[in-house]
Amino acid sequence: MSGEVPPNINIKEPRWDQSTFVGRANHFFTVTDPRNILLTNEQLENARKVVHDYRQGIVPAGLTENELWRAKYVCDSAFHPDTGEKMILIGRMSAQVPMNMTITGCMMTFYRTTPAVLFWQWINQSFNAVVNYTNRSGDAPLTVNELGTAYVSATTGAVATALGLNALTKRVSPLIGRFVPFAAVAAANCINIPLMRQRELKVGIPVTDENGTRLGESTNAAKQAITQVVISRILMAAPGMAIPPFIMNTLEKKAFLKRFPWMSAPIQVTLVGFCLVFATPLCCALFPQKSSMSVTSLEDELRDSIQRSHPELRRVYFNKGL
Template identity: 25%
Template sequence: MDPNLQLLKTQSLSFFGRVRMWFDLLDPSLLLASDPEIVKVHTLVGSEEKLHEKEKPSVTLSLSSVHADSGDVIPLLFRAPAFLPIAGPVVVASLLPHTTVKPALFWQFLLQSYNAGFSHANRNSSAEQVRKTSPTQLLLIAGTVSYTSVAAAFPQIVINRLNIRSLAVQTVCRTVVPIPLSAVLAFLNVYTVRSEETESGICVFDCHGNPVGMSKAAGEKAVRETALSRAAHFGTAAAVPNLLVLFLQRTRLFQRNPMLAAPCRHVSAMLVFGLMIPVSFSIFPQLGTIKRENLEAELQVGAIGTDFFYHRGL
């Protein structure tokens, strides 16, 4: 078991404890650390005799920058601290009430591409220590990005194709429909990008951190949990700003000053998206657990214990 997972196993944090931990791990200043520095810190985390001597910033740097399966440094753009600085502005732009299809497709393509890249970089890669990602999976990821980009821009496509002039219908298409659509597409994006984990299985560990074997049941559970957390994240990020603007537009202040709606939407979207990152990452533990009876029969034979562990990924 990777030192990062061993560390999470010893902590056994509650939901609120995980939220507090992620607020530390999402510090953008962690992106300034060099790869050699990150590798050195990760090596220290794996040194049991020095575990009590390490400072909190060193542990935080290791947890935020090192992949918990391969032990490799995660690419800079796809580390957890980079999620808000990169995805935040793109999410705000994708939620704007565009007037044509091209800008809607452009921003959705950027958002879905980054979401797919982040999911792939932070996936459970235990099966890929034996064999690399197949070309079929890479084509599936590319197809997922294309499909979700078009689907996310579909409300704007409908407005333009049908030449809808009704303000009420436009409001529904641009404000109400994107809420469930964002959640569903975020779920689909993660589930498809990481579908190989459900087919090949992921490594599960016993209570002592020893590998038990590759489990498809654990892979299915890990991917489903991550997809649900991402759906909650993007669904909430779309719901709060849109519904808030709809409510405020009924007030006298916003009726007299309609230009206030745009900055209110931008600020609330960025704020909600940022606050939801540690929450969505904490809904399910990074070190997930699965009951013995839910494992495959061949793994139950030689396994010892009732609860087993796996790396969920992000």
Template identity: 35%
Template sequence: MSASLPGNRELPESQYDLNTYWGRVRQTTTITDPRTLFTGQHGLEQAKQLLVAYKKGDIKDMTPELWKAKKIVDSTLHPDTGEPVLLPFRMSCFALSNLVVTAGMLTPGLGTTGTILWQIANQSLNVAINYANANKSTPLSTAKIAQSYSLAVGASCSVAVGLNALVPRLKRFSPSARLVLGRLVPFVAVASAGALNVFLMRGEEMRTGIDVFPVRSQSPGGDEGESAQSLGKSRQAATLAVAETAVSRVLNSSPIMVVPPLLLVRLQRTAWLRANPRYVLPVNLGLILGMSFLALPFALAAFPQRQRVRADRLEEEFHGRGGDEGMVVFNRGI
């Protein structure tokens, strides 16, 4: 993000208090704002120039224009590499990218082959999003990426297809109960497979560790010395980062997998939808998209992106090496 820009002066990480959940929700809402997707290369360069001017001291105070520039930079650039995240895999495009594969998976009469192909497409998208937004202090070779991709897609699709196959066997339930379960099981499959996907795609981080840095400030905005020297790579920090990211994926999927299908069951009983069954799929997709936009900031904000822990909670080599109050910070990914 903005930490990679030149200049000795550090930018405040947010205009909100990131030590509170609501503050993180408001911050995450700016990062996931789909309007930032319309910012072209020229707009991104202008935003970067404004932030560089602040970091070099040419601009003294944060203004609404600077906060807007920081929003564009933070939603576009990876915090570790400073390079733009490929547009379909940005969190600001998360709901829209997932809607494409969701539409495919909800297509009537897919059959086993179609279901498997769309599950592969869905889990491939998850792999791309997880990789694009992961901690980048542990680079992966092409062979490792291919291996992680194969494991993640293979295992995730097996879980998803296996759970979906349970629905026809629920014969002891009433027809209405089977209808509700039939709506819910695909989303349960997506949620559990998505969490597994995170662990498998980012497993190398847990094996080799990620960079941790000393905390230099406890300010409400989260200004923690982004340019500090790395204390080394911690496997325990990596495990925590990956686990929290997996949990946030489940928290994001849960309302999406529960609310739209149950609402659709109720809506299908209305006279309008019974008279216009061709609108069932568009209505379903609209419900899913709306809930996706609503749920994403709340799920991502469950844990800070720049996670702080006591150095003494990590491996022994980090004990006593923390910054303020013995704390260290790391990018958990998103």
């Protein structure tokens, strides 16, 4: 679309209808675009300036609507929606596919020995800790002690799960053994995400009305947000960790990989990457980013406060995080 940009575009919201799965999927295919991690600081700051100026009613000459939306998504890919801070590079959603395909591919290739399990589960949980912290909901920071406790607990849980499952699968077929990394990742997500976002469970996350007016902080909203993220993350990992084992189990019986065994890791990484390109945005889209819940489902004190000040309000909204 070309021509002058209309002054009434609501760029606080995504470009596509977020009440539908297709609209959310289009949104997250843009948010998780790996090309965004290649953008320079200058490009990121320029995008933020375009978005900021437009919100103030300043429209640069020649700016098109497509360029405005591109600036919005570039800005959203790098700056936290609640704090406005520039996010850690590897923690951004645009880094999910390249980082996860590399780590997951290696986890699934080097799963037979204890040192390999320890190393790659540690790498994976360290990466997950960065992602979970970077994409937390709300603007309440974790203390150093809380961050350290969460990281150690999540990493220990993941490693213990992987080693325990490895021990149990010694007597079963090699194909079953290939699914140990997925079981460990699923269990670790149930530990890592709540721990990295424990402050939200203690003090709550901001809830607003449909216009964005802040009404208070809710721990019940935090529980719903974290549950949705855990489900999304487990399902996000499933295709890349469930489909390649069948393919690799077949390929490793062929002459090619017997002759060139070092090709196993690159092939597995590529297979995982192909799955993640689609699984990442589609699973992020399972639940609306701007989630909502009934006012009656809030904590008693917050519910009563809202019903006194906004008696007509039925639902509140919050950023669930990613």
